[in-house]
Amino acid sequence: MNRGIIIVLVGIIALGLLALYALQQGPVLLLRPPPDDRIAFISDRGGAADIWTMRADGTDARQVTNDSAQDQIPAWSPDGKEIVSISDRNGQVYQVFISAWDGRYTHCITSSEGTKDAPVWSRDGKEISFVSGGKVYGVLRTGGPEEQYLPAVGSVGVELPGRTTYVYAAWSPDGKSLLYVQETDQGRQAYVADRSAVESGEEFKPTGITAARGLSAAWSPSDNRVAGAFIDRANDNGIVVVDLEAVKAEDLFARKNSRLGPGNIVWSPDGKTIAFEMWTVEDGIPNRSVGIYTVSASGGEPRPVVKGDVREPSWSPDGRQIAYTAIGKKEMRDIHRVNADGTGDVNLTNGRGDNYSPAWCPVPRKGT
Numbered sequence: 001m002n003r004g005i006i007i008v009l010v011g012i013i014a015l016g017l018l019a020l021y022a023l024q025q026g027p028v029l030l031l032r033p034p035p036d037d038r039i040a041f042i043s044d045r046g047g048a049a050d051i052w053t054m055r056a057d058g059t060d061a062r063q064v065t066n067d068s069a070q071d072q073i074p075a076w077s078p079d080g081k082e083i084v085s086i087s088d089r090n091g092q093v094y095q096v097f098i099s100a101w102d103g104r105y106t107h108c109i110t111s112s113e114g115t116k117d118a119p120v121w122s123r124d125g126k127e128i129s130f131v132s133g134g135k136v137y138g139v140l141r142t143g144g145p146e147e148q149y150l151p152a153v154g155s156v157g158v159e160l161p162g163r164t165t166y167v168y169a170a171w172s173p174d175g176k177s178l179l180y181v182q183e184t185d186q187g188r189q190a191y192v193a194d195r196s197a198v199e200s201g202e203e204f205k206p207t208g209i210t211a212a213r214g215l216s217a218a219w220s221p222s223d224n225r226v227a228g229a230f231i232d233r234a235n236d237n238g239i240v241v242v243d244l245e246a247v248k249a250e251d252l253f254a255r256k257n258s259r260l261g262p263g264n265i266v267w268s269p270d271g272k273t274i275a276f277e278m279w280t281v282e283d284g285i286p287n288r289s290v291g292i293y294t295v296s297a298s299g300g301e302p303r304p305v306v307k308g309d310v311r312e313p314s315w316s317p318d319g320r321q322i323a324y325t326a327i328g329k330k331e332m333r334d335i336h337r338v339n340a341d342g343t344g345d346v347n348l349t350n351g352r353g354d355n356y357s358p359a360w361c362p363v364p365r366k367g368t
Contacts, residue, residue, distance in 0.1 A: 045353030134165030
């Protein structure tokens with residue numbers, strides 16, 4: 001075959017593949033991450049609960065979604081270009097939506113019956129895991145078939161006695177393992193399972209992290225460590241870190257019969273510190289938030305960053321600051337920013353509507 005014809009054919013194939021890739025990725029290819037340090041949050045200042053973003057100093061607030069429905073649980077993609085959320089704009093059933101950070105588009109990526117909750121990005125930004133009907137599913141960022149992960153197809157899984165529902169799931173940084181939390185009449189249990197076992201259901205033998213009446217869990221940002229915040233783990237309240245590679249579990253702190261207990265843990269970007277809510281505990285049940293605390297991932301005493309009815313900590317990408325929600329008068333909420341050492345607290349929203357669920361864009365900025 002003539003060499004010129006071969007070159008033309010190769011060029012046509014390459015262009016075809018490029019066009020197919022562009023079609024699959026959609027308008028995100030035209031997006032760039034925000035040019036400045038930004039925080040996404042939910043606000044009803046426009047009339048309904050919509051997604052907004054603002055600079056880290058509270059200026060330049062931009063409305064991302066604009067509808068009469070309730071948009072909830074915003075989370076940035078790893079590259080900072082998009083925000084995943086759930087919304088009940090389609091038939092009063094919460095579905096998973098993807099939005100450009102600047103609001104230029106919003107589209108639904110799920111369609112099955114049942115309310116969706118707890119959407120979490122995979123670390124490569126290609127997939128979203130979520131919970132629906134007490135089960136765990138996954139869907140590509142671009143939409144398509146919703147794949148059931150838990151209970152693992154063809155496997156009875158590992159379940160505590162009685163009613164079992166799944167409340168949270170997230171893929172590990174390397175995408176090879178799935179962390180999940182399941183709830184039963186006896187309490188909660190966190191496990192980690194291999195992707196191959198989750199997808200096939202064969203030899204489904206997950207590793208137990210911890211069990212407690214109250215429990216939240218999260219991956220370290222860069223390795224196979226899992227932190228679990230537990231309340232009423234055999235009368236203990238505290239945080240445990242499990243190193244799956246070293247097969248080692250260590251309590252960062254554990255307090256017997258304490259009237260305070262941790263929840264909603266979040267790792268710092270460098271994996272050295274864990275922020276969490278501290279709650280009053282009555283009969284093993286969280287009652288009221290009394291502050292946001294941090295503790296070293298190597299252990300030690302928890303240290304208060306800010307006290308009061310404050311919740312939802314979110315780290316800045318450089319790990320120097322924490323955004324959080326403060327509950328004010330008449331249960332109205334504002335987004336604050338504070339240095340990780342507890343200094344420099346600033347109210348970023350100042351009563352402009354009800355504001356909550358802060359999520360700091362994970363992309364570091366030059367000079368930060």
